[in-house]
Every structure is written in C-alpha cells, then in structure tokens.
Amino acid sequence: MPSLPTLSGLPGLAVLRAMGRDRSLLAGLAAMRQHLGNAFQITLPGFKPIVFVGPETNRHILVTGRDDFLWRTESDPVTKLLRHGLLVEDGESHDCLRGVMEPTLQRAQVNGHIDAFWECTTTVTDGWTDGDTVDMLVEMRKAALLILMETLFAVDFRPDLERLWRPILASIEYISPGAWLVWPGAPRASRKAELAELDDYLYTIIRERRASCAETGQTGDDLLSVLVAHPAMDDDLIRDQLLTMLIAGHDTSTALLAWALFMLGVHPDALAQATAEARAVLGPAPPTPEQLKELSFLDTVIKETLRLYPPIHVGNRRAGHDTEVEGYPVPQDNRVMYSIYLSHRDPEHWEQPDDFCPARFDRSEKGGTPPAFAYVPFGGGPRNCIGATFAQVEAKAVLGKILYDFDLELLPGRVHEHMGATLEPRPGVKMRVWRSRKS
Numbered sequence: 001m002p003s004l005p006t007l008s009g010l011p012g013l014a015v016l017r018a019m020g021r022d023r024s025l026l027a028g029l030a031a032m033r034q035h036l037g038n039a040f041q042i043t044l045p046g047f048k049p050i051v052f053v054g055p056e057t058n059r060h061i062l063v064t065g066r067d068d069f070l071w072r073t074e075s076d077p078v079t080k081l082l083r084h085g086l087l088v089e090d091g092e093s094h095d096c097l098r099g100v101m102e103p104t105l106q107r108a109q110v111n112g113h114i115d116a117f118w119e120c121t122t123t124v125t126d127g128w129t130d131g132d133t134v135d136m137l138v139e140m141r142k143a144a145l146l147i148l149m150e151t152l153f154a155v156d157f158r159p160d161l162e163r164l165w166r167p168i169l170a171s172i173e174y175i176s177p178g179a180w181l182v183w184p185g186a187p188r189a190s191r192k193a194e195l196a197e198l199d200d201y202l203y204t205i206i207r208e209r210r211a212s213c214a215e216t217g218q219t220g221d222d223l224l225s226v227l228v229a230h231p232a233m234d235d236d237l238i239r240d241q242l243l244t245m246l247i248a249g250h251d252t253s254t255a256l257l258a259w260a261l262f263m264l265g266v267h268p269d270a271l272a273q274a275t276a277e278a279r280a281v282l283g284p285a286p287p288t289p290e291q292l293k294e295l296s297f298l299d300t301v302i303k304e305t306l307r308l309y310p311p312i313h314v315g316n317r318r319a320g321h322d323t324e325v326e327g328y329p330v331p332q333d334n335r336v337m338y339s340i341y342l343s344h345r346d347p348e349h350w351e352q353p354d355d356f357c358p359a360r361f362d363r364s365e366k367g368g369t370p371p372a373f374a375y376v377p378f379g380g381g382p383r384n385c386i387g388a389t390f391a392q393v394e395a396k397a398v399l400g401k402i403l404y405d406f407d408l409e410l411l412p413g414r415v416h417e418h419m420g421a422t423l424e425p426r427p428g429v430k431m432r433v434w435r436s437r438k439s
C-alpha cells in the first residue's frame with residue numbers, strides 16, 4: 001500500500017505562506033493538495049486527519065466503504081451539544097431516526113412550505129428601506145431561522161428571534177473548529193447560560209406541542225408534531241433532533257444565501273440576469289413550484305455558489321477499524337475528511353475551477369452535469385443531507401423574492417472565507433438596497 005504523503009521541508013513553508021497570505025486555513029489545505037496530491041495526512045500534534053479529495057474517494061467514503069466509517073466522536077463538541085441528534089448517531093440508531101424524520105422533508109412537503117419561505121423573507125425585508133445598507137449575512141440568518149421554525153416546527157419564531165439570537169450564535173461557536181481540535185481539553189469560553197436558554201426554549205415548545213396534541217387529539221405533519229407523536233421519542237431525544245435541525249438546517253442556508261448574494265454582487269451581469277428572470281417569472285404573490293422551476297438561471301447561480309463556497313466544506317468521519325481508502329491505509333480511530341471544497345475546485349474535473357461560471361450547470365449547454373461525486377455540496381449516499389431539497393427550494397424562493405422586490409448593490413470591502421461551523425463570508429455581505437418599482 002502507498003503511504004500517505006505528509007508535509008515537511010519546503011512544501012511546508014509554502015503552505016504556511018499561503019495561509020498567511022489569504023488568512024485562511026482553506027488556503028493552507030489547497031496548497032497542501034497542490035503539493036501532496038489528492039490524499040494526504042495533516043500531522044499536527046494531536047490532530048492527524050487523513051484528507052481525501054475527488055470523486056473516487058468521495059464515493060468510497062460516502063457509499064461503497066460507508067460501513068467502515070463512523071460519525072460519532074464522543075469528545076467532539078458537536079457530539080456533546082447534539083447528544084443523540086441524527087447528525088452524530090451511527091448504525092441502527094441513525095437509520096431509525098432518519099426513517100422517522102425523512103418523510104417530513106420530501107419534495108411534496110417542501111413544496112407546501114413555499115408560501116412560508118416567501119412570507120418569512122417578507123418579514124425580514126419589511127425592515128429595509130430605500131437606500132439602506134444591510135448585512136446579508138445577518139439578514140439571511142434571520143430569514144433562515146424564521147423559515148426553519150415556521151416550517152419544520154410549526155412555531156412562530158418572530159417574538160423570540162431577538163432574545164434567542166445570542167444563544168443560537170453561541171451554540172454555533174461552541175461546535176466551530178478551534179483549539180479543541182488539536183487539544184481536546186483546551187479551556188474554552190463557557191457558554192453554559194446561553195446553551196441553557198436555548199434548551200429551555202426547545203423543551204418548552206416540546207411540552208406545549210405535547211399538551212396541544214393531547215388536548216385536540218390531532219397531530220400535525222410538521223417535524224415537531226411527528227416527533228412528539230412517536231411512541232419511542234422522549235423529550236430529551238426530541239430536543240436533540242430539534243437542536244440538530246435548528247443548527248444544521250439554518251446555518252448552512254444562511255451561508256448559501258449570503259454567498260449567493262455576494263457572488264451576484266461581484267458579478268453585475270449575473271445580478272442583472274437573475275433580477276430580470278425573477279421579475280419576468282414571479283409576481284407579488286407567493287410562487288408555485290412550477291414558477292420556481294422556471295428560475296433556471298437562478299438555479300445555476302445557486303449550484304455554482306454551492307460549488308465555490310460549499311457551506312459544509314468538509315465531511316468528517318472516524319475509521320471504525322483498520323481499513324483502506326482507494327489503496328491508502330487508514331488506521332482504526334483515525335479522523336478522515338473528505339474535502340468538499342477541494343473536490344469542487346479540482347482542476348482535473350472543473351475547467352477554470354476558481355471562476356464563478358453559472359453556465360457550467362446550464363443543462364442546455366455542453367456539460368451541464370458534473371461527474372458523479374465530483375460535486376457533493378450535500379454529501380452523498382445514505383447519509384446525504386436530509387434537507388437538500390428543502391435548502392434548494394428555500395434558496396430559490398428567498399433569493400427570488402429579494403430580487404423581485406429589490407435592486408441591490410454590493411458595497412466595496414474585503415470578504416474572506418471563514419471556517420466556522422459552516423463556511424461563511426466574513427465579516428459580512430454589505431449591500432445597498434432599493435425597492436424596485438415593480439414590487
């Protein structure tokens with residue numbers, strides 16, 4: 001078996017230089033791939049993940065060798081926070097939870113949420129006045145949170161948005177990569193009070209839903225109601241699923257929406273085309289699923305944004321036993337990462353990989369469909385993103401609504417890729433907004 005390349009000597013310096021220049025760990029990873037190839041090992045004290053890039057190894061980790069890898073690592077903050085949430089469970093427990101939740105996220109259910117996607121966006125944009133400068137990273141988080149609570153939990157989150165803003169951000173910071181990666185016992189800022197406030201809220205909505213279901217004898221078809229009605233789910237297990245969906249389901253969408261607006265902002269031609277399309281296809285009332293399908297240019301913008309800035313830029317696993325990936329040895333318990341970000345920029349599979357080019361996803365043009373497993377913004381195989389359909393319909397509805405209602409202008413300023421729980425445009429996406437004459 002070939003041994004895994006690691007960094008040393010001159011390539012090591014080149015990687016450090018790239019990280020310093022771009023102030024980004026991702027730039028370091030990209031430089032490592034350039035020097036070491038599509039499989040390599042990071043060898044920091046206490047942190048030695050094996051990183052794989054490209055369709056063959058993605059397919060291996062996600063599908064063919066799926067059973068060799070585990071998600072759960074007890075010492076990781078994400079496991080401590082989500083406890084027994086779908087995202088951090090393995091084996092039968094994972095598959096059972098997935099079976100319970102998946103029906104609430106099928107396309108038919110998602111299409112039933114389009115009105116809510118539209119109305120929640122309006123709630124946010126009602127606060128914008130002509131000539132305002134807004135930070136789309138903040139505004140899109142508001143929209144994504146209102147949407148998630150309204151659709152999956154059937155809860156009106158407007159009265160609680162402000163109060164729970166800090167606790168939600170604290171939960172995201174808690175699981176973001178940091179010193180704990182190299183030093184699991186590293187002292188960390190205590191977020192006890194904020195996390196307890198969020199828990200308190202989640203347990204309250206669970207209790208209230210149990211009471212209202214018992215009183216009316218009726219069960220809704222939203223996720224919270226389905227969980228409450230399930231005989232094997234106690235309040236703790238439901239809290240774990242709600243927190244999982246709350247974080248996985250809104251922080252990712254926030255990043256996608258903010259990056260998409262940023263990409264439109266730096267490409268005025270694309271902004272003009274997406275705006276013209278939204279105004280030709282949409283009207284003042286919430287759109288039908290067919291209308292959203294007609295937003296074919298916006299669709300390519302969303303796909304291209306997910307290629308360049310995948311909100312989940314890396315998939316994390318732990319080897320369940322000694323194994324191998326496409327000929328490379330992987331010892332038991334070693335952390336394994338499949339890099340979505342680097343796969344999406346692999347010059348072997350993408351022409352001019354760093355360029356924003358929505359046309360590469362245009363089905364009417366040559367190409368149109370990337371090679372299988374070269375494009376994995378939602379992962380793949382049985383553990384792919386449970387909210388993939390939800391996220392894509394949501395993105396089209398929210399962006400379509402904004403483009404229909406507003407003329408946008410990106411303000412100058414450096415934006416960098418921040419590796420938090422998701423890949424975010426930091427320090428934010430500042431845009432000037434004017435209500436369009438059509439809305």
Ligand code: HEM
Nearest residue numbers: 087248249252253256312315377378379383385386387391
């Ligand atoms: C742009 C938006 C989104 C992106 C890019 C995204 C990306 C991903 C990726 C890459 C994975 C697989 C990670 C892995 O293999 O380790 C995943 C899993 C997951 N996602 Fe998403 N996601 C998005 C939106 C959502 C939404 C809206 C929800 C909930 C409504 C959601 C809930 C989850 C959950 C619960 C899992 C774990 C599934 C399992 O282990 O069975 N995500 N997501």
